[in-house]
Amino acid sequence: MPHNFFDLTGQVAIVTGASRGLGQYFARALGRAGAKLILTARKAEACEPFIEELAALQIEAKALPLDVRDRDSITAFATAAEAAFGKVDILVNNAGLNIRKPALDVTWDDWNTILDTNLRGTFFVSQAIARGMIARRYGRIINISSVTSVFGYAGLAPYGASRGGVRQLTMSLADDWGPHGITVNALAPGWFKTEQNRAMYEDEGWVEYLVERIPAKRPGAPNDLDGAIVFLASEASRYMTGQNLLIDGGISVGATRALIKKP
Template sequence: MIQITKAEIAMHDTTLFSLSGRRALVTGASRGIGLTLARGLGRYGAKIVLNGRHPEPLEASRAMLADEGLDVVTAPFDVTDQDAVIAGVEKIEREHGPIDILINNAGIQRRAPLDQFSRADWDALIATNLNAVFFVGQAVARHMLPRGRGKIVNICSVQSELARPGIAPYTATKGAVRNLTRGMATDWARHGLQINGLAPGYFKTEMNEKLVADQAFTQWLCQRIPAGRWGNMEELVGAAVFLSSDASSFVNGHVLMVDGGMTVSV
C-alpha cells in the first residue's frame, strides 16, 4: 500500500494560497502599493479593510474595489497616533470581525542631501515609516495572540539593505522595519503568528513618478538591476499572498525581496 505523507498532500493542496474567509487590514491603502495589495488579497478571497488618514480618497478606493466584486470596507485613522490606532483596531474587531492579516504598508519618502535634511522631515519619516509599523502591529497582535494565529506583513524596501544618496533617513527607517520584523517574529512566533517583511525594489508608483520620468535615472536603474527594468506594482501581489496564506506557515522573520535581483548583484 502506498503511503502518502502530509507534505506530499500539501504539495497538491490548491487551497494553500487561498485567503477565503480571512480579513485583511491594509494600511496606506487609498492608492499605490497599498491599494494594489488590497485588490490582490481580495481577489484571493480575503475580506479587505482599507486604512488611510483621509476618508474621501479611501472611500473612492473602496467603491472601486467593490465595483470589482470584492468584499471591502474602510477604517480611516491616523497610523502615527497610537491612541487612534488602538481605537481603530478595536472598532474593526468589534464591527467587522477578527483581523487575520495585517499588511503594514503606510509609508512616506523625503529626499534631501543628508547635511541639509530638516528635523521636520526626519520626524515625519520616523512617525510614518517606523512608529506606525510598531503601533499597528502591536494593536493587531494583541487580538491575534489570544487566538493563536495571525499574519503580519511589514512593507520593507530594497533600502532595508542598501543606501542611495539623498535618502539616508528613509533608509534608516526601512532598516529599522526589517529588524522590527525580526523582533516581532522572535516574540510572537511561538504564539502561532507569522511576521515577515515584503521588500519592494524600484517600482512604478506615485512616490517614484519623478524618478521614472528621469531618463538618466531610469537608464542607470535598468543597467543596475539584473531584470533590466522597473517593477510593476501587480508583481508584488504573489509575494503578499504567499506571506498572508497557509503556504508560509513555517516562514517567520523573513524579508522577501521583490527587486528584480538588485540586492544580489554588484
C-alpha cells in the first residue's frame, strides 16, 4: 500500500489566531489530516467553542493564550506549547490584522500595530518554537503571507509591507534552519472573504471589479486553502522550503487582464 505523504497522524500543530476566520479552517484541515492541535488567541477561552466543534470531529485540541505583540507572552506560550503534547512539529503563523486606510491617513500607531503583529510577531513566535524543533531536528513552519506580498494595493500600505516582510523573512529562516531539518514556507492567499474585509464584499460593484481580474472567476472560499496547508505541513513538501505559495485563483497572473481588450 503506498505511503500517504499527507498523513499528519502523531504530529502536533500550532495555529495562532485560531479563534475565528482562516485560522479555524487551517486548524480543521490539519486536524482532519490527523494532527493534534494547539490553538491560540489573546484569551484562550475565545477558542473554547471551536475546540468543542473539533471534539465532535474527534480532533484533539488545546487552547493557550498568546499575544504575538508581547515578548513575555511569547516566551510563556512556547514553554506551555512544548508541554501540552510533549513536542511541536508544525507551526502556522496565522495571527494577523489589517487597518485599511489611505496612505496619507495612516498613523504611527497604525503602522506599529500592523507590523508588530504581522511581521515581528511572526518572527519571534517562530524563533521561540524553532528552538524545540531544532533540538528534535524536525519542523514545518508555515507563515501566512498574502497576494499583497507581491502586488501593491491602495489602502493597504502597511499591511502590504508587513506581508512582503513575511515573504522575505520566510526565505531567510528557510536558509537559517534548513540544516536542522526544518522547512519554512509561506502560504499566500489571494482575495478571500474574511472578518477583516467582509464589508468590501457587500459592495457588488467592487466584487464584480475583483472577479473580472481573477481567472477562476470567483473570490476564494476558505476551504480552497485546505489542501495547501496540509501539503506544507506534511512530508509531501519535504524538499520545498523558502517559498511563497500563492493560492489566489490566478489573480497574480491575471491582475491586468481587465485592461486588455479581448480580440
